[in-house]
Amino acid sequence: MRNDDFGHDDYRSGYLDYEEINRIVAQKMTGCILWMVVGLLVSGISGFLVMTNVEIMSLIFGTNLYYVLFFVELGLVFMFSMMLMKASVGALRGMFLLYAVLNGITLSIIGYIYTGESIIYVFLGTVVYYACLAAYGYLTRDNLGRYLPYVMAGLIALIVVSLLNIFMKNDYFYWIMSYAGVIIFSAFTAIDMNIIRHRLTDYAMEDNTMLDRIQIAGALNLYLDFINLFLYLLRLFGKKR
Template sequence: MADFQTIRTAGTGARAAQIDEGLRAHMNKVYGLMSVGMLLTAGVAWGVGTTDVLMQALRGADGGMTILGWVVMFLPLIMVFAFGAMINRLSAAAAQLFFYAFAAVMGLSLAWIFQVFTGISIAQTFLITSIAFAGLSLYGYTTKRNLSGMGTFLMMGLIGLIVASIVNIFLGSPALMFAISVIGVLIFAGLTAYDTQSIKNEYLEHAVHGDQEWLAKSAIMGALRLYLDFINLFMFLLQFMGNRE
């Protein structure tokens, strides 16, 4: 993996300044795209979650999951894998549109939290998640420590977490849900720092080639990675901090 200082000092004067400026612009775009995605998700989740008629289409009058509800639950996961498979064939504009569509679908899948948790506790957890995410991402961006060694461990933990979460949908075990939440917070805290450093280093590795189309799509993929880190960190913290209706 590229080291920022090594690449930076490889150039001199104007070239080093150009790399610094390009990196700042790239990271600003990543965070900007992520923020728009978050606003879409929040808007859709709130709009659907506070409308009983729409929620009944997802959960039914008895509170059980409808067929549409099951589709909405798993559709974001399917879209993430599809996005990764299609990114090389998509234009930057199409990739950005796909990301926004994914964020809207994610809002549908999270609408239920407004039926379960109080609005105040959701807002408080969102604020705490934002502060924690900002600190972790800043650490990943500024640290001189190479975090690449965390990648394999975190991905293995993430796969195990997904499997355990799917199993617990059918088991409904409170003890397993507590363990999943604790592990989930730790994994996505680590992924936030790791992904931020990876996005930064990926830019530095490819910026010298001047491939603007690749850089544009890289910013979208980076926004998706950090978006998923934030959403999952928020959801796992909500299990601890959320006050139920």
């Protein structure tokens, strides 16, 4: 995903014209999106392989292994954030791909909850909707990062209510949270895309390693935005078996 055209001499020259900065940002942004797509493909493949193997499905979802995988996923995201400026870019990419594999395994359960046809339709709809949100976040001249604290507050509230509803099992709250989840992760998609572009622009004159770190970190954020948006849309429009 690195472009050898961007040597250290270019960055250390102390000046890059506007067109060159835009070229660097566009190329790194493309790489960021490609890594996100790779992550989705890895999750899809790992999820499909697990879903089509009854023995593995029974092992994962019939025992406590599912909860182990879930906490390993959380640990990976935490480790990724902690090691973002310390680990090598290759290690960060490895953590991202490992997370994508584990997430695909844990999400394979949706194949037994929803019909395959509805999963495909919702997935394709999510792709189109997500692409529109991402395009807006990238192209707008507004700094969407200023809205991040409000969206984060909404996410925290969503998590708290979701945890409470595990015990309450209230259908009314279930549907409210589903719509709220779509709104929140729609906002996250546009905001994250906007933030990534601004960060790449700000660090365009730094060395290529810094840009690669921003690229893979951005890919993880966009991946998480897509997955969560897809899951909430599936709750609203998916057809259960």
